[in-house]
Amino acid sequence: MDNDKRFVTGLDVGTENIRAVIASVDKDGHLAVVGYNEGKSAGMRKGVPANLAGPASAIDKMLGEAERMGGYDVRNAYVSINGSSILSTRTEGMIAVGTVEHEINGEDLDRVEDVAVSGRIPANRDVLDVVPLEYALDGQGGIKDPLGMSGARLEMRACVVSALTPNCENLKKATAAADVQAERLVPSVISAAKAVLSDRQKENGVAVIDMGAATTSVAVYEEGDLQYVGVVPAGSNNVTNDLAIVLAIDPSLAEEIKQRFVTGNFDTEKSPVIKIGREGKDERVFDRKEVEEVVKARLDEIFGEIRKKLKAAKYDQRLPEGIILVGGGAKMRDIDLFAKKSLEAAVKIGTPKGLGGVSDAIEKPEFATAVGLAMLAAEEGQYTPVGGKKAKKGLKMPKTPGLLKKLFSKF
Ligand SMILES: Nc1ncnc2c1ncn2[C@@H]1O[C@H](COP(=O)(O)OP(=O)(O)OP(=O)(O)O)[C@@H](O)[C@H]1O
Ligand SMILES: [Mg+2]
Known part of the structure; x- marks a missing residue:
């Protein structure tokens, strides 16, 4: 086993279909697809789990093939989330950081983000992403990256993406039941955007529409x-x-x-x-x-x-x-x-492009979300641990049905 190789997995759990993309990431951050698969979904309604056993067994079944193809066991993944509870909220926050000579550091950024988010998003929602849109220092706006700049008062405008907590929790439970830890949940249209948009498009203004089986979602990008x-x-x-x-x-x-x-x-x-x-x-x-x-x-x-x-x-x-x-x-x-x-x-x-490896078969609009998830995982350095394999196929299967049975008995 090449221990220098790092792997990422994108797992798109849709209402009708489930798709996975496993990619290796080289030292420059380039992705090469080593495994992929798609299969029928189950137990999902309008983008969210209606029970746990359905999506869990569908993920388990579909991933088996992608794992065999990649010669690699998936233990964690970036996972898509969907459903009409997903929304974005514009928020603002302001903090005092000290004297005018104070240089803005990471802690200041965390603190202003806290102020911008806490209390603005209802308690029954999980924050999936906080996108800083603009900072202002001592009233002077238009700053994209204030790190190291001087000022006494730091303000932030942000776009906060959230979804109802039960939907997030149930999705994580369903993937966990298939022995996959959801490292991060990303709205399916946002991960698709990662796979199909260029920086120029995001800078100038563009929208992505993900038309699935039971949902149609839209994400708008501007100024990057x-x-x-x-x-x-x-x-x-x-x-x-x-x-x-x-x-x-x-x-x-x-x-x-x-x-x-x-x-x-x-x-x-x-x-x-x-x-x-x-x-x-x-x-x-x-x-x-x-x-x-x-x-x-x-x-x-x-x-x-x-x-x-x-x-x-x-x-x-x-x-x-x-x-x-x-x-x-x-x-x-x-x-x-x-x-x-x-x-x-x-x-x-839109089709995902520019990937290495066995990528021809996934250069299709329906694979944009799974590809984008793998790209995001690579960008954020969330690699799947190599080694410590799950039990061999023949041994693993009895384990999962047992887990599934336990889940079933709760319903
Ligand atoms: N050639 C085609 N022409 C028209 N529709 C198609 C074609 N191929 C697939 N579809 C439709 O695409 C839909 C499935 O899309 P997709 O796999 O993206 O959905 P999903 O991710 O499971 O659902 P959702 O994102 O809503 O949870 C189905 O409604 C199917 O009928
Ligand atoms: Mg979908």
Whole structure:
């Protein structure tokens, strides 16, 4: 075993799918993907755990393959969190630091952050991130990094990201039951942004939209920093379910219609019918206009809600670098055209790029979150310990079902 190698793991626990990316990190901080996998999720509702055993067993099952591929056991990870309880709050804090000659140090920064956060975020919320937007020294603002600068009064403006505590706790419990410690919980759209945005885009102003199965979330960046995050509790599965209800068909058939025949471009002339199955045998014929009406109504609603959020955050039509779409929902054909019309902004599909190793297969919009999580773990030096392996596969499995059974008995 090469003991100089450091590893990081990103674990995206979605409502419909769970994905993992394991990467090695070289001394310059470059990532090379050594293992990845995706599998069906379970026990998740609208981005949050509805029970513990479902996500725990789904994580355990999915990770096994990624671990075999990487030849490495995952003991901890950066984990995605989702759900409409996630929100950002703008806060401010001010402290006196001494005389005008005082040089600002790390302790001062911690103290001003404490003042900016404590009491501003309700007690039933976990703070997931505090993004300093701007500092001011003795009333002079516009300072990005005040370390070492002189002043007597330090002020800070920040963007604080939080989520309901029970959602955070339950997610950590679910990953722990799969023998993975969640080192940090990061909103899925924020980790996706890490994987698909350039520094220039973040500087000029850009939004990322993660359209998943049951949630659609948006994060806005400007001046290099996160400015806003919000989650709409509806996603691409709502499109499927609407089709299943209106056409009175099985959801799996509705999913097939959505994936094979629906596009986000509702203005072009297409054949008036959608045919599925073998002619003269099991063929089913659907009225395309009816299908399109159902899909468009739901997409209008979801993107309308996103637009409302952007407007409330004052970023509606104020994004020079446009919008980057990620998540499984971004795979609908021409969804970028639909989003462009709906949000009146330039829209592109985002894929994680620039990784070494076996990265081809994960350069897809639905892997942006897992890749971003691994990148964040590497940036923050949260490596997975090497050695001290979990029990060998054959031995490990009895251990986990035992744990799962214990969890089950609580429900
Ligand atoms: N080719 C495709 N065309 C249209 N939709 C697709 C396609 N491929 C996947 N999807 C949709 O993407 C969704 C799954 O996306 P994803 O895996 O990002 O969700 P998730 O992370 O599990 O959910 P969430 O983030 O809401 O918790 C499903 O609704 C699926 O129907
Ligand atoms: Mg997701």
